[in-house]
Amino acid sequence: MRLHYLIYKELLQMKRNPFLKVLVLIYPVFIMCVMPWVMNMEVKNIAVVVVDNDRSTLSQQLVHRIEASHYFVFKGEKASYSDALNDIEQSEADVIVELPDHFERDRMQGKQPQILVAVNAVNGTKGAMGAAYMNRIVTEHLSADALFSTLTDRVSTLYLYNKHLDSKLFMVPALMGILLMMVCGALPALNIVAEKETGTIEAINVTPVGKFSFIMAKLIPYWFLGLIVMTICFVLAWLVYGITCVGSLGWVYLLALLLAFCFSGFGLVISNYNQTMQQAMFVLWFFLVVLMLMSGLFTPVRSMPWWAYLTTFVNPVSYFIEGIRTVFVRGGDFQSILPQLLGLSVFALFFDTWAILSYRKNE
Amino acid sequence: MEKSISVSHLSKRYEVQALQDVSFDVNRGEIFGLIGPDGAGKTTLFRILTTLLLADEGSATVDGFDVVTGMKAIRRRVGYMPGRFSLYQDLTVEENLQFFATLFSTTVAEGYALIAPIYSQIERFKTRKAGALSGGMKQKLALCCALVHRPSVLFLDEPTTGVDPVSRKEFWDMLETLRQSITILAATPYMEEVKRCNRVAFLHEGRLKGVGSPDEILEKFKDVFNPPALQHHEESTSEKTEENVIQVQHLVKAFGDFHAVDDISFSVHRGEIFGFLGANGAGKTTAMHILTGLSQPTGGHATVAGFSVSTEYEQIKRHIGYMSQKFSLYEDLTVAENIRLFGHIYGMASAEIESKLNRMLQRLQFTDHANDIVSSLPLGWKQKLAFSVSIFYEPDIVFLDEPTGGVDPATRRQFWELIYEAAQRGITIFVTTHYMDEAEYCDRISIMVDGKISAIGTPNELKTRFNQPDMNSVFTLLARQSTRQSD
Numbered sequence: 001m002r003l004h005y006l007i008y009k010e011l012l013q014m015k016r017n018p019f020l021k022v023l024v025l026i027y028p029v030f031i032m033c034v035m036p037w038v039m040n041m042e043v044k045n046i047a048v049v050v051v052d053n054d055r056s057t058l059s060q061q062l063v064h065r066i067e068a069s070h071y072f073v074f075k076g077e078k079a080s081y082s083d084a085l086n087d088i089e090q091s092e093a094d095v096i097v098e099l100p101d102h103f104e105r106d107r108m109q110g111k112q113p114q115i116l117v118a119v120n121a122v123n124g125t126k127g128a129m130g131a132a133y134m135n136r137i138v139t140e141h142l143s144a145d146a147l148f149s150t151l152t153d154r155v156s157t158l159y160l161y162n163k164h165l166d167s168k169l170f171m172v173p174a175l176m177g178i179l180l181m182m183v184c185g186a187l188p189a190l191n192i193v194a195e196k197e198t199g200t201i202e203a204i205n206v207t208p209v210g211k212f213s214f215i216m217a218k219l220i221p222y223w224f225l226g227l228i229v230m231t232i233c234f235v236l237a238w239l240v241y242g243i244t245c246v247g248s249l250g251w252v253y254l255l256a257l258l259l260a261f262c263f264s265g266f267g268l269v270i271s272n273y274n275q276t277m278q279q280a281m282f283v284l285w286f287f288l289v290v291l292m293l294m295s296g297l298f299t300p301v302r303s304m305p306w307w308a309y310l311t312t313f314v315n316p317v318s319y320f321i322e323g324i325r326t327v328f329v330r331g332g333d334f335q336s337i338l339p340q341l342l343g344l345s346v347f348a349l350f351f352d353t354w355a356i357l358s359y360r361k362n363e
Numbered sequence: 364m365e366k367s368i369s370v371s372h373l374s375k376r377y378e379v380q381a382l383q384d385v386s387f388d389v390n391r392g393e394i395f396g397l398i399g400p401d402g403a404g405k406t407t408l409f410r411i412l413t414t415l416l417l418a419d420e421g422s423a424t425v426d427g428f429d430v431v432t433g434m435k436a437i438r439r440r441v442g443y444m445p446g447r448f449s450l451y452q453d454l455t456v457e458e459n460l461q462f463f464a465t466l467f468s469t470t471v472a473e474g475y476a477l478i479a480p481i482y483s484q485i486e487r488f489k490t491r492k493a494g495a496l497s498g499g500m501k502q503k504l505a506l507c508c509a510l511v512h513r514p515s516v517l518f519l520d521e522p523t524t525g526v527d528p529v530s531r532k533e534f535w536d537m538l539e540t541l542r543q544s545i546t547i548l549a550a551t552p553y554m555e556e557v558k559r560c561n562r563v564a565f566l567h568e569g570r571l572k573g574v575g576s577p578d579e580i581l582e583k584f585k586d587v588f589n590p591p592a593l594q595h596h597e598e599s600t601s602e603k604t605e606e607n608v609i610q611v612q613h614l615v616k617a618f619g620d621f622h623a624v625d626d627i628s629f630s631v632h633r634g635e636i637f638g639f640l641g642a643n644g645a646g647k648t649t650a651m652h653i654l655t656g657l658s659q660p661t662g663g664h665a666t667v668a669g670f671s672v673s674t675e676y677e678q679i680k681r682h683i684g685y686m687s688q689k690f691s692l693y694e695d696l697t698v699a700e701n702i703r704l705f706g707h708i709y710g711m712a713s714a715e716i717e718s719k720l721n722r723m724l725q726r727l728q729f730t731d732h733a734n735d736i737v738s739s740l741p742l743g744w745k746q747k748l749a750f751s752v753s754i755f756y757e758p759d760i761v762f763l764d765e766p767t768g769g770v771d772p773a774t775r776r777q778f779w780e781l782i783y784e785a786a787q788r789g790i791t792i793f794v795t796t797h798y799m800d801e802a803e804y805c806d807r808i809s810i811m812v813d814g815k816i817s818a819i820g821t822p823n824e825l826k827t828r829f830n831q832p833d834m835n836s837v838f839t840l841l842a843r844q845s846t847r848q849s850d
Binding site: 002005006009012013016017198199200202203204205206207208209210361362363 | 656681694695696762
């Protein structure tokens with residue numbers, strides 16, 4: 001069988017490629033140990049300044065409480081609101097808390113003194129989150145003090161599947177998508193274009209090697225490479241964060257293989273229509289970035305505008321991310337990922353057929 | 364006489380000794396040739412003289428400036444044409460020229476007087492992309508680009524490799540007109556170009572073997588440059604039959620309005636060495652791609668080994684070997700791995716591959732290098748290897764597309780010995796070349812001009828018919844009739 005010698009040739013070439021060795025080692029480490037920290041959706045380290053016009057025991061207690069919160073970095077007290085605003089303009093503070101005159105006295109008399117929370121909302125998320133955190137601290141402080149219960153005590157929240165609201169648990173499986181797009185999509189496509197550039201593909205095209213064998217020999221090693229790198233990532237996730245797959249790993253690997261089939265087909269289509277590395281790189285980069293950003297990897301798909309949301313139905317990455325999160329985080333079974341499996345299979349079939357049809361040994 | 368370039372005791376070492384104690388002088392206004400096999404150190408020398416590389420030992424001056432301390436002055440005074448890659452393929456002819464002028468803060472108008480005789484020949488294509496020019500025209504444009512800032516020294520590193528004889532001759536005619544004002548240091552593998560230099564230096568494995576007039580050097584080292592011509596194997600004619608292994612009738616390949624191959628008909632007999640000649644852009648490679656089943660004809664029909672190129676191209680591929688213009692082995696595999704791969708591709712059994720592999724390596728005296736990575740081998744060896752791989756499974760026909768480009772005469776001769784051996788075993792050889800001495804080695808040749816075959820016959824027949832002393836003159840005569848815009 002010729003296929004096996006062609007695969008052997010690819011493996012030999014992979015073995016001699018120093019870049020691939022680095023990739024297999026560095027890539028999972030980087031993806032697992034750095035990315036989940038940087039791609040954190042939580043808002044932390046909000047710089048806060050306080051203007052305490054009251055200077056009473058009650059107001060100082062509140063200030064200490066803000067100081068102690070790990071969401072905020074306390075940047076000191078200011079004499080007036082305009083001083084504090086100046087800090088915001090200098091980008092040294094994000095939030096101002098102003099406590100009114102006679103804050104303690106009014107509280108004691110049962111009045112409702114107003115506390116001003118002013119927020120720099122240039123970064124919308126950070127602003128909204130900062131205000132929300134601050135509200136919570138203030139409310140908790142005052143309710144405990146006034147000994148009457150507020151809304152927070154009457155509503156109980158139960159965080160399902162991700163008890164500690166750990167965004168790493170959310171990101172880790174999705175990062176596998178990026179990995180598979182790179183290893184199983186971009187690498188074999190660039191490999192084929194490189195053979196076009198050196199001219200060796202012509203030497204193969206004049207031999208009786210069928211296009212199916214040639215393409216398979218290119219892809220199979222990268223599928224294995226992708227699964228190996230993914231396994232290393234899972235082991236790292238377990239060692240570093242203690243995150244493990246809740247559902248069956250079998251479904252995760254099935255989803256991964258289907259995504260690999262999609263993107264290797266997609267990569268081949270690109271390599272068939274591009275003659276140079278440079279061209280192929282640009283086209284690949286464009287599509288991979290768009291597919292990734294519109295897949296719901298970083299942002300919830302339902303908060304996209306409706307037309308953008310519709311595109312997630314023709315985006316294989318969305319199916320994969322949805323599927324892998326279901327299995328990995330929620331422990332979903334075959335039934336719950338059936339639509340994703342079907343979606344991915346359709347795309348895999350589509351791209352692979354197109355790839356084989358558009359590869360020409362004879363023009 | 365005034366010195367323009369002076370090299371003294373220059374040495375440079377990478378993993379191998381690239382240059383070893385090289386010293387010579389070039390006079391102002393001279394065309395000085397640099398010759399030697401691939402890997403002799405010519406490009407290293409060019410790079411040191413153009414201040415792109417530092418020497419380990421020794422010193423050199425160009426136009427009176429030291430290559431280390433006078434780097435900036437030298438860069439303003441020299442023009443450099445580094446082999447093939449000196450043009451921007453996506454820019455037009457005019458844009459390329461303007462770009463290089465701007466680099467030296469001058470304008471095309473200022474340098475126009477110098478380049479006018481050359482540029483006028485390509486000026487009508489000034490809006491065409493450089494990548495769409497033929498080989499000969501690219502060289503002319505590259506020369507204009509290297510000259511536009513009016514340098515006093517011109518460095519040419521094998522400027523005409525892969526260019527057809529007519530364009531090469533024109534190129535050297537231009538160099539001669541420049542000689543008065545500019546010193547030229549040129550490397551070339553072509554003997555007729557060597558003969559047009561005032562003096563030449565012969566480099567071999569980093570050492571300077573001799574400097575002198577072309578005739579002196581070629582005579583002194585005639586075993587390298589002027590190997591005894593190959594004896595034509597007359598006995599092989601007895602094996603030849605009238606059976607045609609390639610039959611081409613009214614073959615056409617059109618890209619839009621452009622007919623790259625325009626209604627050609629010919630046939631090749633079994634066991635023949637068939638030379639398929641033509642200028643750059645005449646349609647040779649296109650025709651060869653059709654015959655090897657890489658591309659579809661748009662008209663006419665052809666059979667190779669009894670199979671139609673239009674419909675049975677996959678069967679053709681079981682009966683042919685192919686060695687392309689671009690190097691066709693895997694550079695990151697070893698010699699033995701490449702051979703095994705291609706053996707298996709053609710469905711040979713492992714045992715057969717191993718025994719054949721050993722025999723082949725012994726014949727090439729290559730056994731010690733079986734486990735060398737191909738990219739580490741010299742060009743001449745790679746090409747011998749690529750040829751041996753293309754006939755490894757004993758195909759009926761082997762197609763060779765400019766197999767000996769850029770190789771010195773001695774290595775080319777060894778290559779042709781391999782071709783003769785293969786022909787004796789009954790393999791039909793279909794070969795394109797720009798070396799006219801190689802054309803004489805063929806049993807029959809055809810000369811393509813503008814997509815058509817304008818002459819076909821044995822070398823002697825053609826010489827008699829056109830009343831010319833050698834193949835070079837026959838080729839020049841025919842190729843001059845070209846009217847195609849691109850050449």
